[in-house]
Amino acid sequence: MKNERKKGSLYALLPLAVFLLLFVGSGIITGDFYKMPVLVAFIISTAVALLSNRKESMNKKMDVFCKGAGNSDIISMCIIFLLAGAFGTVTKTIxxxxxxxxxxxxxxxxxLVVVGLFLIGCFISLSMGTSVGTIAAIAPIGIGVAExxxxxxxxxxxxxxxxxMFGDNLSMxxxxxxAAVRTQGCELKDKFKVNFSIVLPAAIITVILIAVKTSSYNVELNEVYTYELIKIVPYLVVLIGALLGINVFVLLSGGTIFASLVGIYTGSFDLFGAIESINVGMSGMFELSMISITIGGLVxxxxLNGGIDFILYFISGRIKSKKGAEIGIAALASIVDLCTANNTIAIVMAGPLAKNISDEFKIDPRRSASILDIFSACWQGIIPYGAQLLTAAGLVAISPVEIIPYLYYPGLMGIFGILAILFGVPKLKSSNTSENIA
Incomplete structure (x- = not known):
């Protein structure tokens, strides 16, 4: 099979090189890796891809771009992004x-307050699906505890x-x-189970390390904290519903409506306030949706230009086993995240190629989705120029580098991800759930 594969064209990868040059280059020059808008960089890269193939007419190339951009998986993913944004904003608003x-x-x-902050972060990010939002919510409390x-x-x-990062990697x-389940073609709940079994030991060891590290400090909490249990229920509904296998479109739509009703009932907003929150949440996902659509067309x-064939030929010539292919997927996700400083975009970019590799070497889509997510999240939680560390460090005006020695969980997540590949765990039964999550 390897000998029958087309060699493809290295030149076809020029658009990716242009993207990295624009994005990483501007970050190095300005010191701000978010100075160059990601969407603009991808649009320029797409223009390079359109102009670099002179064998095909522009009409043909635009048809190919639109086919990729309008792929059913891409559009479904964008709709899920919008629904997730709506749910996250409504639940936060109430x-x-x-x-x-x-x-x-x-x-x-x-x-155990610092251990508690870690566990709170796990639950909030698992519920909200955003690491940066979780850090922004909890870090001020953590700073007060430290002081x-x-x-x-x-x-x-x-x-x-x-x-x-725990919830960012696992949240439904x-x-x-x-992005991981859509590009690999597996169920949300199945990916969660595989992913969770890999990273759970990392979370347990992190709890132990934090407890030992903070055991010598005298901690007192004198403040009275108020809460409303009913406002936590929407998160539980979505989490449990996802584990039960409820259709993700139905789940997120229903969860948003339920959270809106809770908000109206508790007086957090009226009907039009709920609608406004839904709109704000969806609007916050517009850029990510457009990036995903553009990447779909660019890929x-x-x-068409032979870039994917070239990568597969290059990789397949060096990979001799399924384990090697999994290491290749992990390396791919890691490298792209290190270059883009955005784990979502890293998965959207690397996902289609990872799918081709997993199909070639018969890797279970639940494993390929988990590997993509674990290794992109691992590096995203460590790099000092990522939004996560920049947000945390910015709240207390310290260097992001100062936090790195204490990033126990992201480091352990990567270690256990490698161990899972090397030892082939967890052992998976054959699954017929390779259909898309919709």
Whole structure:
């Protein structure tokens, strides 16, 4: 099979090189890796792809681009992004995040408060599907704890970032999870089960490390924390519904409506306030949706020009086993995330190629989706120029590099991801759920 594969064209990968040059180059020059808008960089790269193939007419190339951009998986993914944005904004607006944080702080023993911040981060990010939003919500509390107890603020923020990355990697409404399952063709609940079994040991060890590291500090919580249990219920409904296998479109739509009714019932907003929150949430996903659509078209152009064939020929010539192919997918996700500093975009970019590799070497889509998500999240939670560390460090005016030694969970997540590949765990039964999640 390997000998029959087309060699493809290295030149066809020029658009990706242009993207990296624009995005990474501008970051190095300006010191701000978000100075160059990602969508603009991809549009320019698409123009390069359109102009670099002189064998095909422009009409043919535009048809190919539109076919890729309008792929059913891409459009479905964009709709899920919009619904997830609506749900996340509505639940946050009604005070769901504050209730989760305050409930957790109310029941936690004072001497385990930093461990508690990690666990709170795990639950909030699992519920909200956003690591940056979780960090923004919890980090100010962590900073206050550090000031009151003398625990190094970098250690506390490391725990917060770790918890945020736990849910970012696993949440049913996380951009990364949605992108991983859509590009690999598996069920949300199946990917969650495989992914969870790999990273659970990392979370347990993180709890132990944080507890040991903070055991010598005297911690007291004198504040009374108020919360409303009803505002936490929408998160539980979506989480349980996803695990039960409810259609994701139905689940997110129903969850948004339910959260809106809770908000109206509790007086958080009226009907039009709920509609406004839904609109704000969806609007926040417009750029990501357009990026996904553009990448879908760009990948199809690269495929037309022989770029995908070249990568597969190059990789297949060096991969001798399924395990090697999984390492290749992990490396692919890692490299793209290190270059883009955005784990969602890394998965959207690497996903189609990872799917081709997994099909070639008969890798279960649940594993390929988990590997993509784990390794992109691992590096995203460590790189000092990523939004996660920049957000955490910016709240207390320290260098993101100071937090890195305390990023126990992201590092352990990567380690256990490697161990899962090397030892072939978890062992998966053959599955017929290779259909799309819709």
């Amino acid at each position: 005070g769901g995040v504050d209730s989760i944080v305050n409930l957790s702080l109310s029941i936690l023993p004072a001497n 009151a107890t003398g625990i190094p603020v970098a250690l506390v923020l490391g725990a917060v970032v770790g918890g945020a 409404i996380s951009d990364t999870t949605i 199809e152009l690269i495929k």
